[in-house]
Amino acid sequence: MGSDSQRLAMPNIPPVSMEAKALIETRLATIANEHQVNIIYACESGSRAWGFPSPDSDYDVRFIYAHPWAWYLALEEGGDVIELPIEDSPAGLLDLGGWDLRKTLRLLRKSTPVIWEWLQSPIVYQAGQTNRFRELHGVFDPFYSPISACHHYLSICRNTMERELGGSQVKIKKYFYMLRPLLAAMWIERYQTVPPMELVQLLRLLGGQPEITNCIDGLMERKQHTDEQFPIARIPELDDFLMRELDRLQEAAKLLPSAKVDKTGLDKLFQEFLGL
Template structure:
């Protein structure tokens, strides 16, 4: 019998893509930076957005050379006030590489987002390769288990629960299982994650029922507890807490330094002296 596919949707219209790209171009002009990579990071990227979900746009950018030569470090994030349903902010490249060295799970999710608004292809590919090579299972594992435990404690013990809060516990728990099973960096798409790790047909069916309702309801919609899902979460968290992953590799700092050096000089090469040779 064929397993039931896990539901997924990544709704971004052509018009919204164009709007996002216009905002990114305006930010480049205003801040004198180059956007290397921009993606969707929230529920639309995970694949279970509600009709009224925000657009969570995240990007990585590089400054011009003089910014990196100042004695005092400059601000390393660009944040836009949230307008309507559009939330845009980004990380400067050196900050990004520091987080990559620490195997930051949020950054790894950005780089695996199924919704990419813009990218400088060779530079984004190289950044993904550095992230994959330096992935730390132990850091990723503890991040996801801690996130699941916190969201469970804060949101799932009432008699009435918001639909999306179940997914905010399920997703990190299944990411932890993915790492525990030795699969490497977890995918961002919830359907890919759940499709590979949810082996109980009854749990999979109940998760699909939850997804179907959640993707039709508003972000604030609630329901009584889903007994099967709640029992699975409790058991899965107990299993996750009892496991201790190995340390795994660490990103090579020399390669990260080289990437920063190459990117800065590529996007803002020093001017040649007047009358100089080739």
């Protein structure tokens, strides 16, 4: 098993080039202008943020936005997402999508784990109130439900396994789409806290399983230099690990605590972001 410092130094692909960052921030400014919204927070949410991009990985940009306060007073609620077609730009494929602030806070109230992933992304783009939103962990963290989050990650892992492990081959990227949520669930089982977004930190959970970490190290190395859609022969050691841990964690998750907090404070926070 390689050391943590070796893993941290492993990727040779810049997560986000200067060209891509400038282009993404220009696109975000255009979206804000066209939709007449204030983009509060914007980050990278895919494999680049997880720490294992491929040469052809998309830029998965996710953002949270707010309308002017009067928009929220209409009798009929407007749409609460901005979804854009994937763009083939000079910097690579751009996949941009955003949630309205009210939708975001409603999902946070339900302990939707995606929000905590976005908040801790290591790749943050410039937006109106990015720093302020990112510093709200003290407000948001009590809403985090270990049992809900664990089941969320196990569901992602299980559904991907059911789709991808039916034949003799599997795409490299799909192994990571199974491994990362499974490791996130293992983290929650052990610590009952928000799991790290970056895979390298989750791999520390496998300190006593060198055969599995060696398999993952090899996959990470191949993913850096290979089309992420490239199919490879299934790896029996990883398949067994995934199946064994998925079964174990589905039982262990039942014993995790839920979140029990006063939810009224989010109304005030919502109003503050709207300038009320």
